[in-house]
Amino acid sequence: MMLTSVLFDLDGTLLDTVDDFMAIIDAMLQEHGKPMANPALVRSQVSDGSVGMLCAAFAMRPDGAGFDDLREDFLRRYTQQLAVHTRPFPGIMDLLDWLDAEGLPWGVVTNKMSRFSIPLIEAMGLAERCGSLICPDQVTHGKPHAEPVLKACAELGVEPGDCVFVGDHLRDIQSGNAAGTATVAALYGYIPAGDDPASWQATHSINNATELRFWLEARRVKETLHV
Structure with a gap:
């Protein structure tokens, strides 16, 4: 070679990039009245993209009710905050x-x-x-x-x-x-x-x-x- x-x-x-993902996910969890996500759990799902991270953080399935809206909200926020941390x-x-x-x-x-x-x-x-x-x-x-x-x-x-x-x-x-x-x-x-x-x-x-x-x-x- x-x-x-x-x-x-x-x-x-x-x-x-995980800190930017975590900041957005934690803000969304707070708005939904849910506890903060486990950073290690989210980190292990980064390679599976927004679907993997959100399923882990919200304990949901991708075919669950409201998941598509949740994902769109995440992607919208990430577009605006993709290079903060x-x-x-x-x-x-x-x-x-x-x-x-x-x-x-x-x-x-x-x-x-x-x-x-x-x-x-x-x-x-x-x-x-x-x-x-x-x-x-x-x-x-x-x-x-x-x-x-x-x-x-x-x-x-x-x-x-x-x-x-x-x-x-x-x-x-x-x-x-x-x-x-x-x-x-x-x-x-x-x-x-x-x-x-x-x-x-x-x-x-x-x-x-x-x-x-x-x-x-x-x-x-x-x-x-x-x-």
């Missing part, structure tokens, strides 16, 4: 600086709709640096299908076999593996309760972004020595 690029999942891998995970900005300095393009492959992902990336000041942003409404098949990863590689102008895809959910690893990239499991992310990342068949796993940089740097050194 000749390392040429890196792709990231968005929520739980590149950006720590969100921050890059520790070490991410240093990692992106290193990638830019090395001339390694990077991008994002997410299951977050573009109407949220695009303004979020812009609000974080990353839009000009992100070489590709692939959202589910831009492809026929979202993760865990290979299509979004292959589309991102095409936009970056790189071969999938020379790319690394980093994510905190099984479907990220499945998508990367299906596309032929190396895959890295981000153990610091929003791992669903009961999931065992060791069973995901990722190429590598990391506990933080600094570990990822060390791993990528080691691959670059091996390439140099090989040449």
Whole structure:
């Protein structure tokens, strides 16, 4: 493998978005006369989007009475408050600086709709640096299908076999593996309760972004020595 690029999942891998979700959910719970949500429970459902988080926080099923209205209210609020508390995970900005300095393009492959992902990336000041942003409404098949990863590689102008895809959910690893990239499991992310990342068949796993940089740097050194 000749390392040429890196792709990231968005929520739980590149950006720590859960505090914005929690602020909105807790405000909604308060308005409905319900107790505050368990942060750990909501965090474990972030990868399942608004449906998963709201079902956990309100102890409801998605086919329950009033759920659709609840979800619309959440999405409306999130549109207005999607970058209040969100921050890059520790070490991410240093990692992106290193990638830019090395001339390694990077991008994002997410299951977050573009109407949220695009303004979020812009609000974080990353839009000009992100070489590709692939959202589910831009492809026929979202993760865990290979299509979004292959589309991102095409936009970056790189071969999938020379790319690394980093994510905190099984479907990220499945998508990367299906596309032929190396895959890295981000153990610091929003791992669903009961999931065992060791069973995901990722190429590598990391506990933080600094570990990822060390791993990528080691691959670059091996390439140099090989040449």
